[in-house]
Amino acid sequence: MQTLEPILVEHPFFKDLEPRYLQLIIGCASNVRFDSGQFIFREGEKANQFYLLRQGKVALEVFSPERGAITLQTLGEGEVLGWSWLFPPYRWHFDARVLEPLRAIAFDGECLRTKCEEDHDLGYELVKRVAHIVIQRLQATRLQLLDIYGLHS
Amino acid sequence: MLPDLYRVQRVRQETHDTFTLELEPMSGGQQVAAKGVSFAAGQFNMLYIFGVGEVPISISGNPTPRKVRVSPPRFVHTTRAVGTVTKAMGKLKRGDVLGVRGPFGSHWPMEEAVGKDIVMVAGGIGLAPLRPALYQFLSQRENYNRIILLYGTRSPADILYRRELEQWRARFDLEVQVTVDQAMGAWHGNVGVVTTLIPRVSFDPLRTIALICGPEIMMRFTILELQKRGVGKENIFISMERNMKCAIGFCGHCQFGPTFICKDGPVFRYDRIQEWFGKREI
Ligand SMILES: Cc1cc2nc3c(=O)[nH]c(=O)nc-3n(C[C@H](O)[C@H](O)[C@H](O)COP(=O)(O)OP(=O)(O)OC[C@H]3O[C@@H](n4cnc5c(N)ncnc54)[C@H](O)[C@@H]3O)c2cc1C
Ligand code: FES
Secondary structure, X not given: OOOHHHHHHHOHHHOOOOHHHHHHHHXXXXXXXXXXXXXXXXXXXXXXXXXXXXXXXEEEEEEEOOOEEEEEEEEEOOOEEOOHHHOOOOEOOOEXXXXXXXXXXXXXXXXXXHHHHHOHHHHHHHHHHHHHHHHXXXXXXXXXXXXOOOOOO | OOOEEEEEEEEEEOOOOEEEEEEEEOOOOHHHHHHOOXXXXXXXXXXXXXXXXXXXXEXXXXXXXXXXXXXXXXXXXXXXXXXXXXXXXXXXXXXXXXXXXXXXXXXXXXOOOOOOEEEEEEEHHHHHHHHHHHHHHHHOHXXXXXXXXXXXXXXXXXXXXXXXXXXXXXXXXXXXXXXXXXEEOOOOOEEOOHHHHHHHOOOOHHHEXXXXXXXXXXXXXXXXXXXXXXXXXXXXXXXXXXXXXXXXXXXXXXXXXXXXXXXXXXXXXXXXXXXXXXXXXX
């Protein structure tokens, strides 16, 4: 597990996190790989992980019987996938399908949640970081909804 | 200023609503005699469709002179059919004649970019005014550091210059990232607004020149994202659009704060217009 440390220290998500917290977090982390076409998770399933993407590309999709799979967003190297592990009801809202072979660090959400409950300072740090990503995604989604390239935009 | 006559030599349908015209001068025009079809990347022409009207359209062809010309020089324009004039322009066929005044306006900062990283961010039809700059950067590739093109558009069907984008993407000395706002089915590329591409690419913010062209909202958020990365306002250049009539700074139609877009723009250094950029009243 020690080998994960330099990767996590470098990642913007964990930037400036106290080393003792990093050690706690590393205890909940593991290296994972997914092949193209594989689903990392599916809508409605229990959300028990989140992922720091190291290489490859994944699509967040929603499926409709009339229109098929609609891609809402793609994520790649250096980005974070999943925040449903942190908030009840701990269920995924979308499907995550791998577009290009993916290497990531997976974090056990239940393990992290327990550590956050035990140490609220760690919890606050993580919630702040996740909130930052949620806000960025919300702002990007608003822009996406504006249909800025449509006529009369 | 009277328009010179040009003949449509080639029409290429780029997407369902966007087309590229190659225009060749007919003999005798004043402006052709003076300047030929030379232009600077970022400039525009006023294209006049007889009996319908005149609109400003950027020049989207290659500004660098070819060593061996295989055909007579042409103006290339890529236009999206949105209203009366542009829809009429979309009906032109090879051999049809239209009027051209220009080239007008300022140009992309080709000199300032020498020795620096270049980040070009295009949204929708905004790729057309940036294409001449990219041609020029690539023709003098050794003068620049990293060159990055980030292009966002509505859907995979709306991607302009698809074949050229694929060729550019295959180069080792150019990074090209394309994203769409909406996608279904077979699309395996990026989905998300163009601003989400900015944190994904690597460049030296202190030695970067950014060129942006697209809808104003897209340009506002792109500027914010570039500033978050540390790119200075004085190194960000944007291309502005307003309705135009004279295109030579007389009529005031294109006034933007104390400037005229036709004469002082369309390409502006961001810190010089930031006071008016994005203001509701302007
Ligand atoms: C310097 C400059 C360079 C330009 N370069 C290009 C270019 O390379 N390619 C290109 O396609 N266009 C370009 N434009 C925009 C182009 O000039 C306008 O789309 C055109 O004037 C519209 O005229 P129209 O008669 O077809 O539409 P109008 O009849 O005037 O407008 C019809 C409807 O279309 C909407 N509309 C008008 N303009 C736009 C627009 N730009 N986008 C979306 N909706 C619009 C109007 O709100 C209106 O509802 C440029 C504009 C400027 C100022
Ligand atoms: S169009 Fe007349 S002043 Fe610019």
